[in-house]
Amino acid sequence: MCLTLALLFAFQLPSGASAAPASLQYRAPIEIVGNSAFTSANGVVSGSGTASDPYVIEGYSIAANLTPGITISNTNAHFIVRNCNIQGTWLYAGIMLQNATNGRVENNTISRCLDGVVIYSSTKISVLNNSISDSSYGVRAESSSNNTISGNTLTDNVIGAFLSMSDANNVSNNVLTNSSQGIHLFSSSGNTVSNNKLTDTDEGITLSISNNNAVKNNLLINTTQGISLFFSSSNTVTGNTIVKGPKSISVDSLSTNNTISNNTFLDELAKQNASLSLQPSASSVNVGTAITLSGSLAPAQPGTVSIYLSINGSAATLLSNETLVGGAFSRGFNLTQAGTYSFYAYWAGNDAYNPARSPNVTVTATSPQKATPVITISASKTSVTLGAGQVVIPITGSISPFVSPAQITIRVTSPSGQVTSIPVNATASTFSANVTVDKAGTWSIQVQLAGNDAYNPASSSVMSISVQEAQPAGGDNTMLFAAAGVVVAAAVVAALFFLLKKRK
Known part of the structure; x- marks a missing residue:
């Protein structure tokens, strides 16, 4: 029924197209086939295709009316598609990747497409922080493995995220709103679906003929069917919260050996308390030493944690905001002066949990013992x-x-x-x-x-x-003067003797 609705929806015509942001450049759709096609003529603005210097395609406004907005196929060079605005007529994909590896699709705005982003037979693709709306599929992966779909905002799509015959992918930290189906795994194994928020979806998270997947720490609000397993075995469904939805996980008789645990079912969005911890790597160090502050939020939730710092009793100030990854976070810090450093962490909460603050932790920094050399x-x-x-x-x-x-x-x-x-x-x-x-x-x-x-x-x-002081040249002349005197005296005596003898 839902797939039929998706096909019908795909062939509707738009009521109108909105203008692209003024900072974007209008251009025709981009098609890249093979690494050699990563050229400036095909929209590449920088890069050489290496991991440290990927090809970059960005800053375009593209109409996907008669062909996909951006197509990249048969490539293994590293590339990024970012900061583009793509609008269609529900007939073609906004961005299509086929037989591609080493790609990132991030911070794009896509609407009115058959697929916002579709991945065919591709691996090592990251679809990050995109805004995809009013499309048949937000993100779709077919026969693709080891990809990441994270941080996307998927709104008013028929199906938010769909994986078919795709293994070992990560679908996390996405926000899905007002979809017929939120996240659907079909004939897919070894995937992780975690920390997603789904609101106002008919079917929240569905596994069909899919085994060995993990569905954990997701928040589902106002879903007709929360989490459902059909002909799916050896999956783990844990730590999920379902608000204003069914009071159990739906598992049909053909699904076996599944682990269903620690899921919460609420009639209203009555917020619960979370626990936030913070620990320093050392409690006493010398000045100039770097420490690591690490902590965790339980139960694990998406979002960020703010770390605050006070030195020697001063007012606490914001040190940094750290992203929660699997409920954990960390931050390095160098203690540059002597004194007592006090830290605490704060999480603002979400629809299901109240804000949480960690206890204060202190680290003492002292100057090293001075030596007297x-x-x-x-x-x-x-x-x-x-x-x-x-x-x-x-x-x-x-x-x-x-x-x-x-x-x-x-x-x-x-x-x-x-x-x-x-x-x-x-x-x-x-x-x-x-x-x-x-x-x-x-x-x-x-x-x-x-x-x-x-x-x-x-x-x-x-x-x-x-x-x-140095002596004059020649040294001591006293003896020379004496010898000279003797010679002169002898000469005088000889002269007198000669004169006297001559007179005689």
Whole structure:
């Protein structure tokens, strides 16, 4: 009956088409067959087809009147179709993928199509966060496996999501409203249908000739038939909430070995309480350490959790919003200052559950115990003689214990008392520098560490360098002068003797 209605509905004509958003570009339908057809002429705006750089098709307004709006077939390159607006006349699909892998279809708006998105013989396809309305099928998968259909808003469709002969797919966190059938699995196995919200559907979730599937944590409101199993075995149906619907899960006599447990049936949407937990990976750490905050919501529900933070008793502020995945969430955080950090998590609730808040948890961050290092220094020479104006003396030293980095200062005091500071960024337990001396006298050298988060202030002992003036060239001339005097005196005596002898 429902399939007949779907076919009749598919051939109705629209009463009118709405204009595309001004930011979109009108273009003809796109058809890509094979990887080589991912070209700019076919609507590709960027990408090279790899996992890190997929082909991107986006920003178009397309009429799917005489052909599907976008067709991609026989491809294994990575691609994304996003931010497009596609409208049809219920005759063709908005987006059709056939024998394709490694694709994402996300954030598109599709209406009045035979299928909003249809997947044939395809794998590793993600259909995410699309808005699909007024179509025969919202999302349909035929002979396709290992695909994800999540976060979509499916409104006023004959069938919201339909899987036929399709295995190991994930249908989760979708919102379906006003459908003849919400989610239908036909001859499909190993699929997970979880955390979906279905409102005002005649048939909520249906399994026909389908085995080994998991239907869990879904919310069904005002459904004529809530969850039904026909000729389906070894399925798990658990944690679902049915409001204003049947008081049991419908299982026919040909369905066996199914696990039906922990499902809730309500006459009215009387909200129940949920439990929210939050735990830090450590309760006491050093400043600069990263921790992980993790928690869970029970029973598991879709949505987001807000994490709030207070430091040293300050007013709590929002740290982040984290998406619940299977009822769990986590967030990394780096404690950059000393103090007491207090965290709590908050979930706003939904149609079935009241808001929930976790207890406060605290983490203490302390500065590491400071070390008082021992600093030693030595010089290649402690006594030097000035040459041509100045002498460069290599200085070496060590810091123990050492914590990198250590900013030290070498203070050099000249004989006249003038101080020169040489900064050195020590990246190892030993360090070196050059000191230049340019006048005679005693020079003093000391290494100082001002202290930081790792060190207390410390200084080395004072090392002295003795500097002498250089002697004039040739050395000591006293003996030369004496010898010269003797020679002169001898010459004078010889001359006098010669004169006296000549007179005689």
